[in-house]
Amino acid sequence: MEAFQFDVPALPADALEAERRVREFLARERAAGTYQPHLSSWNTHDAEFSRRAGRAGLVAVGFPKEYGGQGWSMLARYVIAREMLANGAPCFAHWIAERQSGPQILRHGSERARKLILPKICAGECTFGIGMSEPDSGSDLAAVRTRAVRQGDDWVINGSKIWTSNAHNAHYLIALVRTSEADGKNRHVGLTQFVIDMAKPGVKVRPIYNLAGGHEFNEVHFNDYVVPDDMRVGELGAGWDMVTGELAFERSGPDRFLSDYRLMVELIDRVGTKPDAYQAVEIGRLVSHLSALTRMGTSIAGMLTAGKSPQVEAALLKDVGNVFERELPEVARRIAPVQPAPDDAGARYSETLSHIVQHAPSYTLRGGTREILRGVIARALGLR
Numbered sequence: 001m002e003a004f005q006f007d008v009p010a011l012p013a014d015a016l017e018a019e020r021r022v023r024e025f026l027a028r029e030r031a032a033g034t035y036q037p038h039l040s041s042w043n044t045h046d047a048e049f050s051r052r053a054g055r056a057g058l059v060a061v062g063f064p065k066e067y068g069g070q071g072w073s074m075l076a077r078y079v080i081a082r083e084m085l086a087n088g089a090p091c092f093a094h095w096i097a098e099r100q101s102g103p104q105i106l107r108h109g110s111e112r113a114r115k116l117i118l119p120k121i122c123a124g125e126c127t128f129g130i131g132m133s134e135p136d137s138g139s140d141l142a143a144v145r146t147r148a149v150r151q152g153d154d155w156v157i158n159g160s161k162i163w164t165s166n167a168h169n170a171h172y173l174i175a176l177v178r179t180s181e182a183d184g185k186n187r188h189v190g191l192t193q194f195v196i197d198m199a200k201p202g203v204k205v206r207p208i209y210n211l212a213g214g215h216e217f218n219e220v221h222f223n224d225y226v227v228p229d230d231m232r233v234g235e236l237g238a239g240w241d242m243v244t245g246e247l248a249f250e251r252s253g254p255d256r257f258l259s260d261y262r263l264m265v266e267l268i269d270r271v272g273t274k275p276d277a278y279q280a281v282e283i284g285r286l287v288s289h290l291s292a293l294t295r296m297g298t299s300i301a302g303m304l305t306a307g308k309s310p311q312v313e314a315a316l317l318k319d320v321g322n323v324f325e326r327e328l329p330e331v332a333r334r335i336a337p338v339q340p341a342p343d344d345a346g347a348r349y350s351e352t353l354s355h356i357v358q359h360a361p362s363y364t365l366r367g368g369t370r371e372i373l374r375g376v377i378a379r380a381l382g383l384r
């Protein structure tokens with residue numbers, strides 16, 4: 001059995017510079033009142049905010065300079081993401097592109113795709129969606145049925161994706177599709193990823209409303225959608241490896257434990273400087289958990305900086321991070337009970353708590369469910 005090692009690296013010079021720049025940027029934004037800090041999660045779409053962050057050199061800083069980035073470490077990217085989340089910044093317009101789709105194209109895309117797309121991501125002008133899940137295939141991605149058939153230099157795609165976050169605002173998405181039959185013994189073969197240009201004909205987006213009535217995710221339907229072969233990501237048939245590599249980026253960031261950060265701040269304000277013994281213990285426990293999660297996140301960013309693919313460590317961080325995110329509103333309800341007030345912007349604590357109670361159930365689903373993550377971890381420990 002192999003133990004997990006979470007060494008925490010010291011922040012390199014580029015990460016310290018990133019921290020200084022992002023704090024300055026956010027202080028300027030707050031002073032100018034150019035964005036409303038959101039109540040939870042990172043999924044507020046504000047294209048203008050993302051452009052300003054791009055102009056300030058705060059998006060995709062890890063990409064090489066030739067593609068518009070700054071060649072900084074993943075630790076610098078991590079620090080920027082952490083500060084954006086802690087300040088409730090509306091990052092969704094560039095979040096998925098810089099977190100996972102861009103890095104995927106940088107590592108495995110064609111030169112044409114890199115030159116076409118990466119500079120737009122760095123400029124904060126490019127929104128991506130994730131085209132993995134299908135109606136009968138969420139946890140079990142090997143079961144995807146969307147199919148691409150070769151036609152000369154192109155591929156023709158037919159099928160549907162579901163739960164595609166922000167597809168209604170996306171310029172592109174990376175879709176996992178079947179390009180040949182699964183081998184009877186190995187269902188993971190025959191899958192391939194393609195970059196989908198959402199402005200081209202043959203792709204339709206339909207909204208799905210979440211339980212709070214919000215429009216965040218969608219159905220995406222392909223009807224004879226034509227994609228050139230140089231928009232393929234990775235080798236033909238290597239989609240399973242591509243997708244698991246992409247999930248390491250998706251699962252490892254501070255977005256997996258800072259979704260509820262505003263509630264933590266509001267809760268501490270609410271309890272005030274004279275907590276009773278129960279409140280003090282519970283808040284102390286939350287703060288120490290958050291501190292451990294931050295150290296794990298920094299450690300994984302260090303692994304990514306070192307060129308590793310920490311898929312299991314990312315699964316572990318997402319699992320314990322999501323447990324924390326689900327627990328926080330429950331602790332808040334116990335130690336500082338309040339009537340729900342979803343639309344009362346004046347009552348910040350109850351407004352935040354109401355919002356998070358409605359959204360928290362999705363945290364352990366998006367990006368892979370808890371059971372699936374625990375399966376990944378158990379396999380790495382040799383337990384299954």
Ligand SMILES: Cc1cc2nc3c(=O)[nH]c(=O)nc-3n(C[C@H](O)[C@H](O)[C@H](O)COP(=O)(O)OP(=O)(O)OC[C@H]3O[C@@H](n4cnc5c(N)ncnc54)[C@H](O)[C@@H]3O)c2cc1C
Nearest residue numbers: 130131132133138139163164165362365366367368369371
């Ligand atoms: C807010 C939100 C945003 C999302 N955004 C996107 C997106 O942008 N792009 C995208 O592609 N998808 C997205 N998803 C979909 C998400 O990835 C899937 O919902 C998730 O992977 C689970 O798949 P499923 O819904 O098909 O459930 P299922 O896979 O059917 O699972 C149902 C239940 O069975 C359990 N289960 C399944 N298989 C096993 C197993 N082998 N062992 C033990 N238990 C198992 C699961 O843990 C779960 O509890 C999003 C989901 C949410 C909630």
